[in-house]
Amino acid sequence: MRRQPSAWVSALALLAASGCGSDGGGGGGNTTPQNPESVIDLRADVNRNGTVDLADATEDQAEETWDTSHGAIFLANVDDDSLRCPKGQDMDVLTDVQLSQCFDAADEVVNGDEDLADMARLRTVPWPEAPDDAIGHVTVAAGKGNVRLFKNNGGQWSVLPEDGTLTPAELRAGVELAIEGKDVLRDASVWDGFADVVFDVSGGTDPKTKKAFPSGQDTVRLRMAPILLSHHLQAPEQIYATLLGGSASDAFRTDLGNAAGQSNVPQGLHEADPFDLDQWTQDWMEIGWMSMPAAGGAQHKIDVYIRSANVEKKNKPESPLRPAGRYVYQTDLMHGKDVAGVTPSYDINHSGSMDSLNSYGNTETIPPYELNGQKFPMGRLFRGSVPSFFPDPAFQKMLDAQAVQPIVNVDTSWLLVGHVDETISFLKMDNARGWGLLINDAALAKKMLEDLVTQGNGDVPFFVGLQFLTDAGSFVDAQTSAKQILANTEVMKSSQEAVVEVDAQVEILKKEVGLTDADFAVSPFTHWPSFGYSLAYQPGTVNGISLSDKDFGAPVTHGPDIGGKDPFQTQLETELAKHGITVRWIEDWDLYHRLSGEVHCGSNTKRALPVNKWWESGK
Numbered sequence: 038m039r040r041q042p043s044a045w046v047s048a049l050a051l052l053a054a055s056g057c058g059s060d061g062g063g064g065g066g067n068t069t070p071q072n073p074e075s076v077i078d079l080r081a082d083v084n085r086n087g088t089v090d091l092a093d094a095t096e097d098q099a100e101e102t103w104d105t106s107h108g109a110i111f112l113a114n115v116d117d118d119s120l121r122c123p124k125g126q127d128m129d130v131l132t133d134v135q136l137s138q139c140f141d142a143a144d145e146v147v148n149g150d151e152d153l154a155d156m157a158r159l160r161t162v163p164w165p166e167a168p169d170d171a172i173g174h175v176t177v178a179a180g181k182g183n184v185r186l187f188k189n190n191g192g193q194w195s196v197l198p199e200d201g202t203l204t205p206a207e208l209r210a211g212v213e214l215a216i217e218g219k220d221v222l223r224d225a226s227v228w229d230g231f232a233d234v235v236f237d238v239s240g241g242t243d244p245k246t247k248k249a250f251p252s253g254q255d256t257v258r259l260r261m262a263p264i265l266l267s268h269h270l271q272a273p274e275q276i277y278a279t280l281l282g283g284s285a286s287d288a289f290r291t292d293l294g295n296a297a298g299q300s301n302v303p304q305g306l307h308e309a310d311p312f313d314l315d316q317w318t319q320d321w322m323e324i325g326w327m328s329m330p331a332a333g334g335a336q337h338k339i340d341v342y343i344r345s346a347n348v349e350k351k352n353k354p355e356s357p358l359r360p361a362g363r364y365v366y367q368t369d370l371m372h373g374k375d376v377a378g379v380t381p382s383y384d385i386n387h388s389g390s391m392d393s394l395n396s397y398g399n400t401e402t403i404p405p406y407e408l409n410g411q412k413f414p415m416g417r418l419f420r421g422s423v424p425s426f427f428p429d430p431a432f433q434k435m436l437d438a439q440a441v442q443p444i445v446n447v448d449t450s451w452l453l454v455g456h457v458d459e460t461i462s463f464l465k466m467d468n469a470r471g472w473g474l475l476i477n478d479a480a481l482a483k484k485m486l487e488d489l490v491t492q493g494n495g496d497v498p499f500f501v502g503l504q505f506l507t508d509a510g511s512f513v514d515a516q517t518s519a520k521q522i523l524a525n526t527e528v529m530k531s532s533q534e535a536v537v538e539v540d541a542q543v544e545i546l547k548k549e550v551g552l553t554d555a556d557f558a559v560s561p562f563t564h565w566p567s568f569g570y571s572l573a574y575q576p577g578t579v580n581g582i583s584l585s586d587k588d589f590g591a592p593v594t595h596g597p598d599i600g601g602k603d604p605f606q607t608q609l610e611t612e613l614a615k616h617g618i619t620v621r622w623i624e625d626w627d628l629y630h631r632l633s634g635e636v637h638c639g640s641n642t643k644r645a646l647p648v649n650k651w652w653e654s655g656k
Contacts, residue, residue, distance in 0.1 A: 076164035171241035180232030263439035315361030320396035421449025580635035
């Protein structure tokens with residue numbers, strides 16, 4: 038929007054009030070030269086239609102503000118379009134710190150057309166009458182130091198100097214600019230993601246009238262896209278699992294791949310191959326995205342693969358993080374064109390006793406909802422954290438800085454692993470809300486065991502041919518029966534404690550989300566103690582993978598064979614069938630269950646963009 042100094046505007050008002058410039062009815066005509074006028078107008082995609090329109094007035098309306106309905110957007114340019122980062126074993130020469138800086142915005146170069154596509158545009162409106170002594174500047178006020186501007190010089194892009202000087206010729210023709218974020222948002226107290234780009238002009242002198250053109254400035258506010266994490270209602274595009282040798286891994290990956298195929302996951306199963314062979318694929322990376330408006334109502338997206346903030350080598354400050362997380366840089370499937378591996382913020386001195394909470398089984402996403410006039414169109418993050426047992430605060434600040442998905446915390450300190458995916462999973466459901474929770478119900482598991490005894494099936498074996506791994510690290514025969522489980526005081530005590538703890542988690546979700554009893558489905562399995570904490574004794578069927586709105590991958594329960602059917606499998610199939618969901622059974626006992634995890638822990642999912650756009654949150 039053109040700006041003129043207040044003194045100049047006042048002078049124009051006085052001239053109008055005194056009748057200057059009119060013939061006053063006397064027929065004398067206008068003998069006063071017209072006042073010169075500067076064109077000081079910077080445009081961005083304020084109306085979010087994916088283009089910068091110089092002729093569209095909506096691009097100029099309230100452009101110095103940002104809310105749910107308007108405001109320009111740009112991306113953190115952290116993908117690797119030029120494929121500068123070494124891949125495979127060649128990346129071993131780089132430390133964790135060096136890898137974290139291996140992306141397009143780490144230099145002052147536009148790395149080809151694909152890199153340019155990741156940048157948002159700004160334009161100055163041409164001022165054809167700009168005199169030879171006019172001079173302009175485009176600078177960054179709020180956000181300075183966190184963004185970079187490039188200028189189009191006849192098709193060649195170069196970084197705009199800090200003073201942002203524009204010549205008279207550039208003022209006449211108008212200038213195209215591109216903006217990138219130098220890094221993702223990390224700490225809102227340092228930078229909140231907003232950047233104010235200022236276009237100011239010293240007007241010079243009109244060669245015809247010899248009058249000074251007014252000086253002034255125009256400001257456009259832009260917001261850098263946050264990293265959004267996916268929820269289970271977003272359609273899966275690809276499933277990931279770590280490729281390991283051995284029959285246990287083969288069985289798991291075969292079942293998971295078949296389930297992905299049966300659920301019509303477009304890109305099927307990708308077998309990740311991190312060099313240290315970390316099987317907990319859910320835990321060493323989290324998958325999200327950043328996006329900005331594109332032409333035709335589309336979105337330009339960068340998929341983001343965030344390695345975990347697990348610190349495993351405090352004595353190696355240049356490479357302290359969980360090694361498997363390096364995989365997000367290892368392949369151009371995750372770090373290349375429109376895909377970005379990202380290293381999270383972390384505190385190398387955060388307590389190692391809480392480090393499990395930094396694994397991503399402890400970071401899930403509540404689907405979109407509204408409650409008491411508050412809207413969460415991108416949902417909210419869901420984590421285990423209490424004052425005495427909490428994830429890395431540095432990474433917590435990074436999540437908070439994204440602003441769009443405020444966090445709901447529950448207590449997971451009673452669980453051995455401490456992850457929210459051990460007790461709760463979010464699913465598409467046939468209810469008024471359209472989605473709900475699958476929750477662990479240890480009380481129902483106990484009742485089902487009692488029913489087996491009542492029906493005369495109390496001695497039918499569970500866990501046939503399988504082994505447990507004890508706290509001492511030895512293998513023991515796992516086979517048992519309903520009678521034996523009910524007689525196991527440790528299992529019964531831990532299961533009763535689990536009922537109380539899960540109920541407390543549910544109450545928090547009811548309060549924060551407005552859930553009702555119609556929004557819950559139940560997953561019965563018992564618990565037992567391990568190292569003084571609680572762990573699923575039977576396979577934790579809640580800890581599964583949402584493969585589509587109609588498909589859920591759950592661990593094989595290995596319950597008793599009663600007339601050719603396992604009642605624990607039958608229960609879950611019947612429970613989810615109420616919502617049109619088919620259970621896809623996945624064998625995970627040897628590789629995951631007896632090692633304190635389940636299907637969700639061993640898998641990960643890249644999901645499609647949701648219908649909602651993050652900027653509709655106004656954050």
